[in-house]
Amino acid sequence: MKTKLTIVKVGGNVVNNPEVLSQLLKDFSTLPGYKLLVHGGGKIASEISKSLGINPQMIEGRRVTDAETLKVITMVYGGLINKNIVAELQTLGCNAIGLTGADMNVIPAKKRNPDPIDFGFVGDFDPDDINVEVLASLINQGVNPVMAPLTHDQQGSILNTNADTIASGLAIALSKHFEVTLAYCFEKNGVLRDAEDDSSVIEQINPPIYQSLKAEGIIFDGMIPKLDNAFLAISKGVAKVLITHANQLTALDKKGTTLCAV
């Protein structure tokens, strides 16, 4: 039987709020067994970009990672946010290590094709390419990895990469070594039937239900790639995927959260 590993992904909205983040880290540190945290970016990068006079380039409402923006997110995601989370976890008795996908070549990626839209230094990867041997060895030694949303192109450049996708990719790759539970933690209680009603959590969702909720327009926007990542993870050997509120991390098996099932 494989040892259990909980992978927790926290989004930018949690990272933006020091008190919510601190509580999340406290809860994370009390989770039993092996664990790994993936964090998103947050608005600090935009604020620092603005202060440095870097104007955000947007195409179709989405930010472009140009060379200057790449420097900022390498600093902010890989340095400021990541290392402060590590330092805070250390005070909680949680022996953390902060990493990007470049470290130990954990997540080799490819710069996204500039055709039809050039999003700049954005990376995509195949979960099969993830190198988890040394990462698994660290986890087995009781070290808790904290992963920034950065990969690299194997040609010397860091790449901006979606944190949800990193979380599901790592969950898939680490399922070779561990029985993985993947928890997407954000500012809602789960996947909601009514985006305005926090009590309308859909407690179990499977691919057919997902397709029909998507067709009805009940699931939309950012929830679609999150659920695509969730179902990809389940189809590739991840034991359990949950979508839950950041304040529910210590109650993952309770009701009121969304469990993604096959």
Add this chain to the structure above:
Amino acid sequence: MKTKLTIVKVGGNVVNNPEVLSQLLKDFSTLPGYKLLVHGGGKIASEISKSLGINPQMIEGRRVTDAETLKVITMVYGGLINKNIVAELQTLGCNAIGLTGADMNVIPAKKRNPDPIDFGFVGDFDPDDINVEVLASLINQGVNPVMAPLTHDQQGSILNTNADTIASGLAIALSKHFEVTLAYCFEKNGVLRDAEDDSSVIEQINPPIYQSLKAEGIIFDGMIPKLDNAFLAISKGVAKVLITHANQLTALDKKGTTLCAV
């Protein structure tokens, strides 16, 4: 017999020059056996501080790390410089991992006593407190650590820490597991008898010679703490300490470089 480990420290002047740094990383990647890199800060942090409107506070000619400056160096040293070095080493077939002293609690430090001079978030540590077990396990798995000049106070704060001191501290601590050569690489050929004459390298220096050169005023300024670190390392079990030009890394055993001896 212990396995050999080479610890290379590169200073801020090397980090400041992309071409010199690239060549140094190429040379580092070709060093035989186990290796670890410690890098200094460089002027990028000052440039970014200026752009962000942070005025450097100086006391007696030395920079104070206030809360805002700490954020910048955590970003720049721990993120920008560190992760770009890691990404570049990966292209050279050198499996690097970027770390600070907070990661895996490798270097627990204490904020320097604000009395008599408050330098802010600056950390000092005792080499005996360094936790090298997991670090040694990574090195034994062929992973090459790249260490930023940052430690932590075990109370949630990152601390600015002298890179020479980190290099000697790690060399001392890792001597329990490895036969360590420590090479301080910088922009001079070694310890010079005449600061203006690059060919005046003192090829061997021991504590009595050091004391007399210091008394004569031949060794001064930044070379004093570097040599103090070097002789501390030798007295605590480090096999060999060299002070050499950044472009001499692949010729450490040749003449024209400074060997510190007991």
